Amino acid sequence: MAHAAELRTAKPRKTGLTMMLDKGLARRAVEDVLEVASDHIDVVKLGWGTALVTGHLESKLSVYRNAGMAVYFGGTLLEYFLIRKDLDGYRKLMDRYKIEMVEVSDGTITIPHAEKIDCIQRLGQEFRVVSEVGRKDEYEPVPPYRWIQMIRAERAAGSEYVITEARESGSGGVCRPSGELRKGLIDEIVHAVDISELMFEAPTASLQSWFINRFGSNVSLGNIQPADVLSVETLRRGLRGDTLLAFLEAKS
Amino acid sequence: MAHAAELRTAKPRKTGLTMMLDKGLARRAVEDVLEVASDHIDVVKLGWGTALVTGHLESKLSVYRNAGMAVYFGGTLLEYFLIRKDLDGYRKLMDRYKIEMVEVSDGTITIPHAEKIDCIQRLGQEFRVVSEVGRKDEYEPVPPYRWIQMIRAERAAGSEYVITEARESGSGGVCRPSGELRKGLIDEIVHAVDISELMFEAPTASLQSWFINRFGSNVSLGNIQPADVLSVETLRRGLRGDTLLAFLEAKS
Amino acid sequence: MAHAAELRTAKPRKTGLTMMLDKGLARRAVEDVLEVASDHIDVVKLGWGTALVTGHLESKLSVYRNAGMAVYFGGTLLEYFLIRKDLDGYRKLMDRYKIEMVEVSDGTITIPHAEKIDCIQRLGQEFRVVSEVGRKDEYEPVPPYRWIQMIRAERAAGSEYVITEARESGSGGVCRPSGELRKGLIDEIVHAVDISELMFEAPTASLQSWFINRFGSNVSLGNIQPADVLSVETLRRGLRGDTLLAFLEAKS
Structure with missing residues (x-):
């Protein structure tokens, strides 16, 4: 009998990526997580502006x-520079x-979507770019068609994959203030956009299980804690x- | 005045065991937890199937x-093999x-209890066996008398101690879907079964405090995180x- | 444009202290957190009585x-000795x-406030003393004027700063049993006492954000987990x- 493991993609992955959230690991802790899990980590995000206050x-x-792992700063750090109109500072x-x-x-910041698209295009000339959709706070549910428009536009502008926001606290982005996932929204998005172009932030065990049960082994998930x-x-x-x-059911 | 510490059992313990849940620690992290806490860890469970995806x-x-610590794989890994009718694969x-x-x-899996008993007996010929009672999901409260029947049967079949299920999320097993502990169930079980034959999964601080306040220093607790x-x-x-x-009150 | 970072105090700090809660880190884990964060840690508390069970x-x-970091035992450990009328044992x-x-x-223990004041004064002859106000349990809301009286008396007795209790679970001390912060109480206290004489326990991300948004970069916060x-x-x-x-708004 085939095991589910056989269906799992291997590095370098085009689908089924795991993006690990590093909120300030020390060098040895990075070595440790790579020792036990480097085959299962595709990309690393240094959470929000933590990079600026991390020693060494x-x-x-x-x-x-040295492990060949792609690393990027959290989007909030770019927003910190954008709102100060200092994109060059960020490049430096x-x-x-x-x-x-x-x-x-x-x-967090509020900018016209055209400006975000422009930013994706400009940075895309020098860097690999991914983009994220969904606000952290001031919850006013954005309808599915608008999510889909933005995702398509960002992909067209050069974003490798578009990430849907979900906060550690379980609210924001694709979650209601109560913490409940907007499952209908997710289904609408996946109906309209190829799932291989998407990554879902899934900081909690229940979100991780839901996405994997719904979309299979090779759904791309983000904001995974090192210990998870x-x-x-x-x-x-x-x-x-x-x-x-x-x-088991899927295969029998 | 005597301190509570004097009442605490020491290794090798028959009662008051702490079972640590290792969800994928790196070698150095294992060394670290043993450095600070080896006197307080009696047995280690490598959570569910994490052992199969852990590097090195x-x-x-x-x-x-080398530290003389007993280690076993999480029961879910055995269930993974059982449902594939591959007990030999698990033995290997x-x-x-x-x-x-x-x-x-x-x-997680559903098997006749007689089959579970048979499994305990067969594995008991080669290995130290512990067993666990309680389902993770599909909550349909099992009445106390049935818990007690199963625990007694598993002990009779050779289980060193029987573990009561409780999920990290605070539901499943001896907890209601709301996360509330079924205290009456626990009291019924402890009334019918010698507490030294039991281990209670207690992944949260509130469960840990409840069991210790209720049954004293030397109740056996499982699924304790390394940091806890x-x-x-x-x-x-x-x-x-x-x-x-x-x-203090208990002793004055 | 000035960045908020410029407004942040540096070590040795009189305001804006971060007190880290060490619940039993191993030596290497301490080295790791100091490697990435020593500039941002002003004082370390070894949680409650963990010091007595920590190996090495x-x-x-x-x-x-060696890093010049001030360390103290959690107040509960002193309470453990106080209730046994063994202050000398604690000194040893x-x-x-x-x-x-x-x-x-x-x-946790209940003693007349005069006795606590006496304890602050006596220990102050030999040690740097900080004190904490707020009960962990048996919630019966203490009115703001009483908090203020106690804080002033403890400062007058020699406490370097007074810490307001808040439990990891989000209840106790300045929080309601529901976990909700008593914001009105905090405002009353800060209105009556210079904020530089206070430290607020803020074990959760939402408490941390609230205190910083309300009182600025240089509010002193306690019970910060090493990873946070x-x-x-x-x-x-x-x-x-x-x-x-x-x-950004505050400065533009």
């Missing part, structure tokens, strides 16, 4: 670099740390209770 | 082995990693607010 | 000492580990979504 940042970045920061990938988001990377990988392979039967 | 697993297992896996202890559970082992030990010794007065 | 405690304390413990700072609290120190520092500097706009 270069030392730890070199560990990621990326150059200084040899960062080759950038996340463009407007989760192996757990997410077991969910993808039907090796945890939450997905054990789902995969 | 043998290297970390050797750290546990345990042999490969020199695992000498096994958890038999049916938290010392906290649980302080609860057992009346060194944290939650149990400070309970022990 | 001296080894890790020497790492803090501090001497043994070369601890030069002490937290005086009555979060950098996150708190980004909040202080407007480098996370939750405070990004607040600081």
Whole structure:
């Protein structure tokens, strides 16, 4: 009998990416997570502006670099520079740390979407670009058609994949203030956009299980905590209770 | 005045065991937790199927082995093999990693209890066996008398101790879907079964405090996170607010 | 344009202190957190009585000492000795580990406030003293005027700063049993007492954001988990979504 693991993509992955959220790991902690989980981490985000306050940042970045791991700063850090109209300052920061990938988001600041698209295009001339849709706060539900428009426009502008926002606290982005996932919204988006162009932030175990049960082993998930990377990988392979039967049924 | 610490059992323990849940620690992280807490860890469970996706697993297992720590795979991994009717495959896996202890559970799969008993007996010929009662999901409250029947049957079949299920999320097993502990169920079980034959999964601080306040320092607790082992030990010794007065009153 | 970071105090700090809660880190984990965050940690509390059950405690304390970091035991440990009328035993413990700072609290035990004041004064002859106000449990809301009286009396007795209690679980101290912060109480206290004399326990991200948005970058916060120190520092500097706009508005 085939095991679900056989259906799982391997690195370098085009689908089924796991983006790990590093909120300030020390160099040794990076070595540790790579020791046990490097096969299951495709890209690393240094959460929001943590990079600017992390001691010995270069030392730890070199560990990621030597492991061939793509690293980018959280979108909030770009927003910090954008709202100060200092995109050049951000470029210099990326150059200084040899960062080759950038996340463009407007989760906190409010800018016209055309400006965000322009930012994606301009940064795309120098860097690999991903973008994020969904606001962190001031919840006013954006209708599905608008999500789809924005995602398509950002992809057309050069975004490798578009990330849907979801906060650690379980609210914001694709979640209601109550923390409940807008499942209908997700289904509308996946109906209109190829799922391989999407990554879903899934900071909690219940979100991780839901996305994997709904879309299979090879859905791309983001904001996975270092300590949860192996757990997410077991969910993808039907090796945890939450997905054990789902995969079995799918294959029998 | 006697301190609660004096009432606490020491390794090797028959009662008051702490089972640590390792969800994928790296070798160095295992060394670290043993450095600060090895006196307070009696047995280690590698959560569900994480062992199958953990890089450099043998290297970390050797750290546990050198410390004389018993290690077993989470019951879900056995269930993964059982539902594929591949018990031999599981035996080979345990042999490969020199695992000498096994958890038999049916938290996710549905099998006749007689089959679970048979599994405990067969594995008991080669390995130390513990078993777990309680389902992770599809909540339909099992009445106390049935819990007690199953626990007794599993003990009679050779289970060293029977573990009651409780999920990290606070639901499943002995907890209601709301996360509330079925305290009456626990009291019924402890009334009918010697508490030294039981281990209670207690993944949250509130469950840990409740069990220790209710049954004393030397209740066996499972699914304790590495970062919480010392906290649980302080609860057992009346060194944290939650149990400070309970022990004092009990002794004065 | 000035960045919020420029407004942030530097070590040695009189305001804007971050007190890190160490619940049993191993020596290497202490080295790691200091590597990435030593500029942002002003004082370290070894949570409640964890110090008494931590293996190789001296080894890790020497790492803090070499980094010039002030360390004290959690107030609950003093309460453990106070209720046994063994203040001398506590003094000996501090001497043994070369601890030069002490937290005086009555979060769990019930003693006349005059006795607490006396304890602050007596310990103040030998040690740096901080004190904590607020009970962990048995919730019966203490009115603001009483909080203010106690804080003033403890400051007058020699407490360097007074800490307001708030539990990890989000209840107790300045929080309602529901977990809701008593914001009116906090405002009353800050109206009556200079904020530089206060430290607020803020174990959760929502509490951290609230205090920083309300009182600015340089409010003193306590019970910050090692993994959250950098996150708190980004909040202080407007480098996370939750405070990004607040600081910008305040300065434009």
